[in-house]
Amino acid sequence: MADKKMVEAITSMEEDFAQWYTDIVKKADLIDYTSVKGCMVFKPAGYAIWELIQRQLDDRFKATGVENVYLPMFIPESLLEKEKDHVEGFAPEVAWVTQGGLQPLQEKMCVRPTSETLFCDFYKNEVHSYRDLPKVYNQWCSVVRWEKETRPFLRSREFLWQEGHTIHATREEAEERTIQMLNVYADFCEQVLAIPVVKGQKTEKEKFAGAEATYTIEALMHDGKALQSGTSHNFGDGFAKAFEIQYTDKDNTLKHPFQTSWGVTTRLIGAIIMVHGDNSGLKLPPLVAPTQVTIIPIRQKDAGVLDKAYEIRDSLKARGIRVKVDDTDKTPGWKFSECEMRGVPIRIEIGPKDIEAGKCVMVRRDNGEKFECALSDINDKVKELIPVIQKDMLEAARERRDSQTYVATTKEEFEKIFSEKTGFVKAMWCGEQACEDEIKEKFAVTSRCMPFDQETLSESCVCCGKPAKKMVYWGRAY
Amino acid sequence: MADKKMVEAITSMEEDFAQWYTDIVKKADLIDYTSVKGCMVFKPAGYAIWELIQRQLDDRFKATGVENVYLPMFIPESLLEKEKDHVEGFAPEVAWVTQGGLQPLQEKMCVRPTSETLFCDFYKNEVHSYRDLPKVYNQWCSVVRWEKETRPFLRSREFLWQEGHTIHATREEAEERTIQMLNVYADFCEQVLAIPVVKGQKTEKEKFAGAEATYTIEALMHDGKALQSGTSHNFGDGFAKAFEIQYTDKDNTLKHPFQTSWGVTTRLIGAIIMVHGDNSGLKLPPLVAPTQVTIIPIRQKDAGVLDKAYEIRDSLKARGIRVKVDDTDKTPGWKFSECEMRGVPIRIEIGPKDIEAGKCVMVRRDNGEKFECALSDINDKVKELIPVIQKDMLEAARERRDSQTYVATTKEEFEKIFSEKTGFVKAMWCGEQACEDEIKEKFAVTSRCMPFDQETLSESCVCCGKPAKKMVYWGRAY
Numbered sequence: 023m024a025d026k027k028m029v030e031a032i033t034s035m036e037e038d039f040a041q042w043y044t045d046i047v048k049k050a051d052l053i054d055y056t057s058v059k060g061c062m063v064f065k066p067a068g069y070a071i072w073e074l075i076q077r078q079l080d081d082r083f084k085a086t087g088v089e090n091v092y093l094p095m096f097i098p099e100s101l102l103e104k105e106k107d108h109v110e111g112f113a114p115e116v117a118w119v120t121q122g123g124l125q126p127l128q129e130k131m132c133v134r135p136t137s138e139t140l141f142c143d144f145y146k147n148e149v150h151s152y153r154d155l156p157k158v159y160n161q162w163c164s165v166v167r168w169e170k171e172t173r174p175f176l177r178s179r180e181f182l183w184q185e186g187h188t189i190h191a192t193r194e195e196a197e198e199r200t201i202q203m204l205n206v207y208a209d210f211c212e213q214v215l216a217i218p219v220v221k222g223q224k225t226e227k228e229k230f231a232g233a234e235a236t237y238t239i240e241a242l243m244h245d246g247k248a249l250q251s252g253t254s255h256n257f258g259d260g261f262a263k264a265f266e267i268q269y270t271d272k273d274n275t276l277k278h279p280f281q282t283s284w285g286v287t288t289r290l291i292g293a294i295i296m297v298h299g300d301n302s303g304l305k306l307p308p309l310v311a312p313t314q315v316t317i318i319p320i321r322q323k324d325a326g327v328l329d330k331a332y333e334i335r336d337s338l339k340a341r342g343i344r345v346k347v348d349d350t351d352k353t354p355g356w357k358f359s360e361c362e363m364r365g366v367p368i369r370i371e372i373g374p375k376d377i378e379a380g381k382c383v384m385v386r387r388d389n390g391e392k393f394e395c396a397l398s399d400i401n402d403k404v405k406e407l408i409p410v411i412q413k414d415m416l417e418a419a420r421e422r423r424d425s426q427t428y429v430a431t432t433k434e435e436f437e438k439i440f441s442e443k444t445g446f447v448k449a450m451w452c453g454e455q456a457c458e459d460e461i462k463e464k465f466a467v468t469s470r471c472m473p474f475d476q477e478t479l480s481e482s483c484v485c486c487g488k489p490a491k492k493m494v495y496w497g498r499a500y
Numbered sequence: 501m502a503d504k505k506m507v508e509a510i511t512s513m514e515e516d517f518a519q520w521y522t523d524i525v526k527k528a529d530l531i532d533y534t535s536v537k538g539c540m541v542f543k544p545a546g547y548a549i550w551e552l553i554q555r556q557l558d559d560r561f562k563a564t565g566v567e568n569v570y571l572p573m574f575i576p577e578s579l580l581e582k583e584k585d586h587v588e589g590f591a592p593e594v595a596w597v598t599q600g601g602l603q604p605l606q607e608k609m610c611v612r613p614t615s616e617t618l619f620c621d622f623y624k625n626e627v628h629s630y631r632d633l634p635k636v637y638n639q640w641c642s643v644v645r646w647e648k649e650t651r652p653f654l655r656s657r658e659f660l661w662q663e664g665h666t667i668h669a670t671r672e673e674a675e676e677r678t679i680q681m682l683n684v685y686a687d688f689c690e691q692v693l694a695i696p697v698v699k700g701q702k703t704e705k706e707k708f709a710g711a712e713a714t715y716t717i718e719a720l721m722h723d724g725k726a727l728q729s730g731t732s733h734n735f736g737d738g739f740a741k742a743f744e745i746q747y748t749d750k751d752n753t754l755k756h757p758f759q760t761s762w763g764v765t766t767r768l769i770g771a772i773i774m775v776h777g778d779n780s781g782l783k784l785p786p787l788v789a790p791t792q793v794t795i796i797p798i799r800q801k802d803a804g805v806l807d808k809a810y811e812i813r814d815s816l817k818a819r820g821i822r823v824k825v826d827d828t829d830k831t832p833g834w835k836f837s838e839c840e841m842r843g844v845p846i847r848i849e850i851g852p853k854d855i856e857a858g859k860c861v862m863v864r865r866d867n868g869e870k871f872e873c874a875l876s877d878i879n880d881k882v883k884e885l886i887p888v889i890q891k892d893m894l895e896a897a898r899e900r901r902d903s904q905t906y907v908a909t910t911k912e913e914f915e916k917i918f919s920e921k922t923g924f925v926k927a928m929w930c931g932e933q934a935c936e937d938e939i940k941e942k943f944a945v946t947s948r949c950m951p952f953d954q955e956t957l958s959e960s961c962v963c964c965g966k967p968a969k970k971m972v973y974w975g976r977a978y
Contacts, residue, residue: 054625056618057579058609061572063622066637069569091547094539094658095573095611095642096595101535117574118599119611122657123592123646131536133573133597133611140534144541147532159544163642164573168601179600180572 032363034301039245044174046295050304050364053174060172060179064288067364070312071291072182076162078214078309079184079286082206083160088186091159093140096131101139105264108138111231115167117179133166138232138257138283141187142265145279152191152271155279158199160186175292176249176500183287189279191271193258196280197235200256203284204237207252215290216307216415217241217297218423219251220446220495222471227455234258240470240495242423243296246444248470248497251293254284292500297419298388304365305387307415308408315345315404316366318357320373322349330377334370334400341401362387367411368404370395388415431480436496440465446497450490452483461485461496470495510841512779517723522652524773528782528842531652538650538657542766545842548790549769550660554640556692556787557662557764560684561638566664569637571618574609579617583742586616589709593645595657611644616710616735616761619665620743623757630669630749633757636677638664653770654727654978661765667757669749671736674758675713678734681762682715685730693768694785694893695719695775696901697729698924698973700949705933712736718948718973720901721774724922726948726975729771732762770978775897776866782843783865785893786886793823793882794844796835798851800827808855812848812878819879840865845889846882848873866893909958914974918943924975928968930961939963939974948973 032045047053052068064072080090096119103109116132134140141159148154162184172178186203190196204221211217219239229236233255241251259278262268268276298305308314315338319331331347338345348357354371361369371383382400385392388411395403426445430436439447447467451457461484462468472492483490510523525531530546542550558568574597581587594610612618619637626632640662650656664681668674682699689695697717707714711733719729737756740746746754776783786792793816797809809825816823826835832849839847849861860878863870866889873881904923908914917925925945929935939962940946950970961968 054622056572057621058572058574058576061574063572064570066567066569070567072570073568089544089548090551091544092542092550092642092660094534094536094541095644096536096539096658098536115601117597117601119595120598121596121608123594130599143535144532164570166573180574182570 032301032303035244035299042299042301043292043295046299046304046363047174052291052304058179060169062174062178064182067312068291071294071306071310072288074310074312075214075290076184079206079210080162082210083184083186086158086202086206088158088160090161092161092163093137093144095134095163097134097137097139098129098131100129101143102132104139104142105232105261108232108261112136112167115169117166117168134163135165135167136283136285137161137163137165137185137187138261139265141189141283142261142267142281145189145281146265146267149189149267149269149279151269155269156188156190156195156199158186158188160184173292173500175295176289181287181289183285185283185285188282189262189267190281191269191277191279193280196258196282197256200235200237200254200282200284203282204239204252204254207254207284207286208239211239211241211251211290211293212416213412214307214309215294215297216412216419217251217293218416218420220471220473221475222473222495224253224471225455225458225469225494227458228469230255232257232260234260238471240446240497241293241297242426242446242497243293243500244299244422245296246426246498247500248446248495249289249293249296249500250470251290252284252286255282257281257283298415299365302359303363305415306365306367308367308411311344311365311367313344313346313364313366314408315343315368315370316357316361317345317347317370317372318354318361319347319349320354320371320376324374326377327372327374330397331372334372334382334397337401338404341405343404368407370400386411388418429479430484433484436461436484437465440467440498444498446470446495448477448479448493448495449484450478450480450482451492451494452486452488453491454483454486454488457483457485465496467496467498470497470499510779510781513722513777520777520779521770521773524777524782524841525652530769530782536657538647540652540656542660545790546769549772549784549788550766552788552790553692553768554662557684557688558640560688561662561664564636564680564684566636566638568639570639570641571612571615571622573612573641575612575615575617576607576609578607579621580610582617582620583710583739586710586739590614590645593647595644595646612641613643613645614761614763615639615641615643615663615665616739616759617743619667619761620739620745620759623667623759624743624745627667627745627747627757629747633747634666634668634673634677636664636666638662651770651978653773654767659765659767661763663761663763666760667740667745668759669747669755669757671758674736674760675734678713678715678732678760678762681760682717682730682732685732685762685764686717689717689719689729689768689771690894691890692785692787693772693775694890694897695729695771696894696898698949698951699953700951700973702731702949703933703936703947703972705936706947708733710735710738712738716949718924718975719771719775720904720924720975721771721978722777722900723774724904724976725978726924726973727767727771727774727978728948729768730762730764733760735759735761776893777843780837781841783893784843784845786845786889789822789843789845791822791824791842791844792886793821793846793848794835794839795823795825795848795850796832796839797825797827798832798849798854802852804855805850805852808875809850812850812860812875815879816882819883821882846885848878864889866896907957908962911962914939914962915943918945918976922976924948924973926955926957926971926973927962928956928958928960929970929972930964930966931969932961932964932966935961935963943974945974945976948975948977
């Protein structure tokens with residue numbers, strides 16, 4: 023009865039996907055709301071996922087030569103205003119500090135919505151000669167955007183992220199870094215989060231405020247909606263010109279350097295929930311699961327049961343596995359259901375009869391597979407399962423994504439798909455913003471990206487019929 | 501000539517300690533100033549020290565059962581005002597956000613100067629039953645205090661820190677956690693930062709706004725000034741009462757829980773500089789040195805020299821040593837001096853003659869010791885040296901601290917010491933704030949703490965002559 027109650031408490035995703043999502047966020051103990059609207063508490067289970075993302079992504083950054091720094095959270099108004107497009111993009115949604123201590127400030131400051139302007143101000147002091155280039159810096163911090171509508175992980179007024187900001191001698195080197203970091207993100211999503219992504223370039227309309235080119239990774243959620251999961255921007259020398267950053271090159275002439283920025287946020291946790299989760303709750307890929315194995319003792323008051331559970335735990339822990347014993351006084355059924363809700367990849371059940379028979383029961387969260395395992399094989403089996411679960415989860419996500427990816431060659435096909443379904447639609451585009459606007463207005467979808475893997479689906483734009491220039495992924499976005 | 505210039509560029513600590521400190525901060529590339537007064541940039545060399553502190557301290561926290569969370573950076577005014585002493589302590593020095601997006605806010609919010617009030621608001625929702633206790637949470641974040649005078653690492657308007665906030669069923673358990681975390685800090689300072697500290701309790705006058713008791717670790721800098729390096733507070737049930745946090749105990753009655761908080765900040769980096777540094781620059785303890793070994797090739801254009809340097813680097817790196825080759829086109833002398841300025845614990849010099857003889861030269865930054873080492877022994881030697889340097893640096897710091905710690909049994913002795921020297925003065929105290937105030941006013945020193953290791957230096961208060969209750973450490977503080 024107890025476990026029934028726990029499962030019934032979450033709305034099914036077929037009934038109401040948004041409510042299902044919110045239920046998981048609460049029931050899996052990831053987030054709590056606060057008295058500051060749109061700002062949330064990351065509870066231990068939620069923050070631990072972010073820590074695992076952070077550490078593994080940071081290792082990948084550092085392997086490409088990235089160095090971490092920390093810049094202030096405040097941006098003086100005059101600094102924010104230096105780059106025209108950038109300020110237009112961000113000024114309407116920043117939080118303003120107008121008073122410090124008991125005095126009003128002479129110049130108001132915003133809490134950083136992103137730190138391009140601060141990095142430019144910093145680089146202006148740091149970069150004088152070609153010898154000072156490149157600088158490949160990153161920071162992990164929180165940023166603030168005063169959004170009207172907020173949703174846990176997906177959109178909140180304060181969120182956690184990393185922002186890389188680099189500066190280079192040549193346009194080519196900047197472009198190379200932009201693409202390199204997009205690839206780091208894509209590999210990380212696939213290999214660590216088990217989320218397949220489409221890599222591509224944003225259209226002019228959808229690119230970042232102040233960028234020459236924005237690249238993106240786009241993932242598809244369980245409900246067929248698209249989630250922009252990471253972006254990488256090439257600024258050319260636009261910011262350098264606005265901020266008057268110059269360096270003396272080898273030929274002794276003054277030149278403007280070239281810049282990039284790239285970031286991912288805690289919205290990746292939202293992606294994990296919506297790509298992998300089911301009606302029993304969260305499903306965590308083992309590489310970002312704070313607890314990879316939960317051991318649930320059956321008839322735990324019987325002599326030797328808890329001792330055996332602790333022995334298994336200690337042995338797994340010594341092999342680097344993140345493991346817990348649930349020795350609370352809840353019923354086993356309740357514990358199973360809680361363990362599923364929280365997305366623990368592997369569950370081990372062990373009771374007096376199992377111990378007598380020298381075995382335990384193991385259950386995979388990703389596919390529900392249940393099997394017996396000799397006690398002496400537990401360590402090897404868990405070690406073996408982790409990459410297998412990781413791979414199977416990626417595969418399952420890819421299959422679902424592919425089954426929700428459609429092709430439209432005419433406006434009628436396009437309309438038909440989006441009137442019946444939600445998913446990615448691949449279609450040809452003439453490159454004109456008028457068509458992009460028309461599609462957005464008529465079908466309530468946006469261009470997600472012009473994928474690197476271009477195909478020729480037809481010769482003409484799906485909207486106007488003129489010659490097509492690019493294949494575009496379209497979708498309904500979070 | 502080149503290395504002379506580099507060394508001459510820093511003021512000697514005997515001439516002007518404050519300028520010496522600022523010079524190191526700049527020349528060792530730790531910090532840059534920004535256009536926001538009192539806010540600084542942590543450059544890669546500075547931030548990497550913080551990352552090493554963070555990771556090792558976080559491991560120690562987690563070993564005691566601490567879980568990390570993240571709470572919002574904004575505190576609504578009404579929340580900050582709930583605990584009387586607390587708001588009085590912090591309201592005069594916070595930064596206020598009054599506008600979100602294009603609209604003025606209905607209620608202004610401050611950027612957290614510390615998060616007691618937010619944790620209370622959070623715990624009020626989380627804690628209902630004795631089963632929900634204890635909660636032992638921590639967050640790594642930045643906080644803002646609108647200080648008038650700022651100095652890199654020691655006092656800035658925004659700084660990085662961790663803040664632990666715990667909640668317990670009993671007063672005893674809260675007190676135990678308060679002391680436990682102070683001990684974690686003290687051990688960390690000694691074993692990782694090689695900084696000896698005095699552990700003790702703050703007087704009523706010096707305790708934290710809203711706390712029942714504040715405990716502190718106090719370190720002594722090279723110039724004899726004291727630096728409060730970490731604090732741990734026991735709040736009793738004061739915050740719980742102000743925020744109406746209650747839980748149902750096993751006996752089915754409603755009770756107020758008990759709380760603690762504890763924190764260390766990036767000022768620990770300031771402590772490292774001022775405890776260990778000398779007139780050649782920074783000296784980093786190996787456990788927090790971003791680069792533990794720098795290899796400097798001599799006549800690096802000669803065949804085989806750079807290859808050998810890289811070979812040594814790769815071999816050390818494979819053993820987990822943080823190592824770099826300085827293969828820039830600077831002169832070896834310049835490189836030596838730069839390596840000293842940046843505080844790299846071990847320098848390896850290798851040239852064609854060394855390679856021929858199958859050896860290299862190794863130099864310790866902490867004591868200047870220089871010796872030959874067979875190429876085949878480098879890995880073992882470095883591994884062996886790291887704990888030795890760590891221990892020797894702690895020993896040297898302890899000796900210096902002890903030589904600057906004095907005893908005063910009369911007001912005349914007290915006055916004589918502080919008119920001639922700066923350091924810790926141990927003296928007896930009656931426990932009355934009037935005496936504490938008088939000493940502070942007359943001698944420009946403050947009570948640092950009532951140390952756990954109490955001694956009876958005399959029977960009477962150093963100020964008023966009445967019976968003494970406590971031995972106190974006094975000092976001039978940063």
